[in-house]
Amino acid sequence: MAKEIPQILKGFRDYLPQEQLARKKIMQKISEVFERFGFAPMDTPALEYYELLGGKYGEEGEQLMYKFEDQGGRKVAMRYDLTVPMARFVASYPELPKPFKRYQMAPVWRADKPQKGRYREFMQCDVDIIGSDSIIADAEVIATFDAAFKSLEIGEVKVKFNDRKLVDQVLTKLNIVKKDIGNFMRTLDKLDKIGEEKVVESLVEQGFDRNILKKYSQLMEKSSKGYVNQMTQLLSGLGVEQMEFDKYLMRGLVYYTGIVFEFVLVAKPEFGSVCGGGRYDDLLEKTTGVKMPAVGGSIGLDRLFAAIQEMDVVAPQTAAEVIVFNLDENLTADYLNMTTNLRNAGIDAEVVYEPSKLDKQFKYAQAKNMQVAVIFGPDEASARKVTLKNLREKEQRTVDLANLVAEVKSMLW
Amino acid sequence: MAKEIPQILKGFRDYLPQEQLARKKIMQKISEVFERFGFAPMDTPALEYYELLGGKYGEEGEQLMYKFEDQGGRKVAMRYDLTVPMARFVASYPELPKPFKRYQMAPVWRADKPQKGRYREFMQCDVDIIGSDSIIADAEVIATFDAAFKSLEIGEVKVKFNDRKLVDQVLTKLNIVKKDIGNFMRTLDKLDKIGEEKVVESLVEQGFDRNILKKYSQLMEKSSKGYVNQMTQLLSGLGVEQMEFDKYLMRGLVYYTGIVFEFVLVAKPEFGSVCGGGRYDDLLEKTTGVKMPAVGGSIGLDRLFAAIQEMDVVAPQTAAEVIVFNLDENLTADYLNMTTNLRNAGIDAEVVYEPSKLDKQFKYAQAKNMQVAVIFGPDEASARKVTLKNLREKEQRTVDLANLVAEVKSMLW
Missing domain, CATH: 3.40.50.800 (Anticodon-binding domain)
Known part of the structure; x- marks a missing residue:
């Protein structure tokens, strides 16, 4: 009889009642905080024209995106993230008051190689502010996530931040030409994982000066002072207690244009970043033709949930008492x-x-x-x-x- | 510039903040009631093996189902309803205590002809009890939905019910042979819409006796008395105030085997049934090979939401006060x-x-x-x-x- 039972699709998963009750509670607490910070919920379809999503996520995205032809012969694709559909959304409703502050918690689909903790369907939990280039908006996105984590009572969280404009300026001063900036950033982004020595080696191999990392570090320290002071004050004014400027933090290199940030759980650093984001002032124009500055971020709800389960802070759940x-x-x-x-x-x-x-x-x-x-x-x-x-x-x-x-x-x- | 804005896919829709806030509130109230009645939330993936879903929804389902080949060459399909995936779920986790009482609120996808109020992505909101053939379970599913509607404060609701076993028995007594029962039921199911006269005409055309409807009506009245009394008492014991036995109610003819029911809003009958369901004791075995009785139902959240919007009972929503x-x-x-x-x-x-x-x-x-x-x-x-x-x-x-x-x-x- 057992072999008659149909299987779940590879890389996907069910949520059993105990898990689902706990997940629901976490999502509800997070959304309450988002609304307290003035973000409104919205939603977009699971399917979009492939035309919209195609070419927006690099080569990897092209391979991992679930795409097909629908009954009407349209090329369609399942949502790969929440950002590009949100850009279409914002462009479609010009009457939305700006800045438009929204949040969205919804699944996305990527045909990634399944492995421990990585699934082909996973929840994203995004906050974005569209239509403001203010540094206060940058700080507020971070403060919103910070407050959301606090509401979960999972111990201390720390936010690390950097600014891509600062990095660009410093690299230009160091006479690194535009076409090398990407490689330099990608290499530096690994410093956390592979250490300083290996980063230097890798940079030398790529033809950079052996002292380039030291020079970068010194110049960033000097150039960032004013910015770090201002951001620290704004964050602290918005209730954030633990923040750290990290000159090596780069994040997803494709579309960020200003601040980039990441959250870590102080008690569970091994889970890495449970939330990250940044400013992406050019993405909306590229995607929709409508020029609009934007800043936002995303909680990786599944990784966060895995960490929370290990921390044993969620009481056993039951539907009926x-x-x-x-x-x-x-x-x-x-x-x-x-x-x-x-x-x-x-x-x-x-x-x-x-x-x-x-x-x-x-x-x-x-x-x-x-x-x-x-x-x-x-x-x-x-x-x-x-x-x-x-x-x-x-x-x-x-x-x-x-x-x-x-x-x-x-x-x- | 406007023509550069990418379009939303035909038959799909966005939820703007005002709508999404109201929808969220409705879903939250409903899920609170479901949990009060001892139903636990669970969730299944948006995609399943086509093998599981194919052939379960008749010819129409075959045409409307979004299906494609994934990157690994698997034939997959997007969830067409929540019932068949739930059957797979129940069969996959035999350790779940029975009766298994679950609810699920999730979107499903059907490439239906888009028209006013009908979309290709829509939310279903299901309650099911798996593993009990008790008539109390039948009553409890109905009582759960009834309490959920009451919690929304949208005026009176009424539940109409019938029992497919009773209908079968009566039709057999009337010497209607097995192969004609389906047609008879389908015709009777239209009585609400086309009236008695046209139903009789249609039955005569199909070769039934001109008096068959009258005979059916009389025999059902007589045969149903004990059942109606018992069900009315159970429902009333579980807090349901408005219930009506409807001998003409048949519903989706494919898999129901016992009670069938539908809810209508007393103030908005034009919206038709906002919730319906019934007992389906054979479906799990057909789908998974695991024999298990089951009863359940589903709120059509979008139709309900449309009715609520017309009733003007939802206060204007805002994220920030x-x-x-x-x-x-x-x-x-x-x-x-x-x-x-x-x-x-x-x-x-x-x-x-x-x-x-x-x-x-x-x-x-x-x-x-x-x-x-x-x-x-x-x-x-x-x-x-x-x-x-x-x-x-x-x-x-x-x-x-x-x-x-x-x-x-x-x-x-």
Whole structure:
């Protein structure tokens, strides 16, 4: 029989109730903070014209994008990220007041090689400010993510930032020509992983001066002072406590034009960046023909969720707190009434549909991690009493049926 | 320039912030009720092996399903509904305690002819109980949806129900042979729309006896009494107030095996059924080889949302309640502090990034439907005062800067 069970697609996954309850809670907390910072939710379709998405994500994107011809012969593609569809969105509704502050939590699809923690469908959680080139907007995007992480109570987070304009200026001063800047940045971006020595080696191999890294470092230190002071003040004014200028931080080299940033969990640095972003003032024009400055970022919800699971800060979840056992078919009306009364009092409650051995019902309740079992048989019925069992502390009490809701509440809260 | 803006795909749509805020609120209320009834959330991928979905939705499904070959040469398809993937899910995790009570809110895709209110991507909102053949489970699915609608405060809802087993029995008694039962049901299902006379005509054309409808009606009345009594009592025990046995209700003829039901909004009958479902005891075995009884249903979230928009019961939505105006670049630190204090008090607040004409800032605040503007210029700064303007009632007051948060709260709540 087992081999008849159809398989889930390679690189995809299901979310079981326990995980999904925890994920939902995390997403809800994050979205509350986003709204507190004035970002409004919006959504775009899972499918777009391939014409829109094609050529926007480099060669890799071209290979990994799910694309096909639809029933009308249109070339379409599944959403590869949330940024390019958002650019189309902003261009399509010119009446949206600017700056347009939006957030979006939605899955994207990439036919990437599946490996531990990397899936072909994953949630992105983006915040963007479109239509402002203010440095306050830069700081606010960072402050929004910072507050979102704080709301999750997962310990300290730290944001590292740099500015691509500063980097450009310094490299120009060092007489590095435009066409080499990309390679230089890509090499420096590896410093965290491979160390200074290997970066220098790699730079020399590429034909750069052996002292170029030292010179870059010194010049960045000097040139960045004013900027770092200003950004630190803005961030601190917006409630961010831990920030660090990182002159080696470069991030996705393609479209950033100003600030770039990354968040790390102080207690779990091994998870790397759980959020990153930056300013991308040219992307909207390239994508839609509408010139508009923009800054934003994205939480990698799946990586964050994996880290949170390891941190053991999410309590075990259950959908139902209370279970009304079914001991006698003739008492069905009572069971339904009790269940309905509990639910009307805002308590998550289940009722067992068919009378069965008490043992079996206890097993079900434990498997679902429920808290209180309501036991009501013919004896209790004639005495108008009900037995309540705390399934976690194994303690039980018998109370008046009329006090059911109040007694259950006192056991839950 | 306009013609450079890429288009949204035909039959798809964007959700603008106002709509998305309202949709989010509706979905949240519904999911709270689902959890109160003991249903747990779960999720499955957007893509599945075509092998799983193909042949499960009849000829129409075959034509409307988005299917393609992925990078690995697999035949895949986008989720066409939530039921078949759920069947795979249940079969894949035999350790899930039974009955498995789940809900799922997720988009599905069908390349249907786009028309008013019908899109190629739409949200389904399903509740199912897998692994119980109890009639209480039937009643509970209905009671769950009923409570969900009540939580939305959209006026009275009524559930109509019928039972396919009853119908089968009656038709057999009427000597209608198995192969004609489908046609008979499909014709009767139209009674609501085309009326009794036309139904009789159509039945006669198909070769049925001219009195068949009358006979069916009489025999159903008689045969259903016990069932209707029992179901009415169960529903009422679970808090359902308005229910009606409808002997002509048939619904999607393919896989239902027992109860079938539909909800209508009493104030908006023209929207038709906003929710429907039934028992489908054979589907899991057909789909996965694992035999398991099941009952469930689905809210058509988009139709419901359209009805709600017409009913004018959803208040205008905004992401940010308060806006801190920017009148002077030198006061940036004050603006950020004020904004941060408001946010820390749980108030949704925005700050304007660049100083500009007051007029322009008011226009932005109005376009975003904000409630309170915080006005703080050099005069206010030296007096340590701040002016608060209620943007809806056009009334304003000047208060001590130290009382900002308390004063704003008093204006909002």
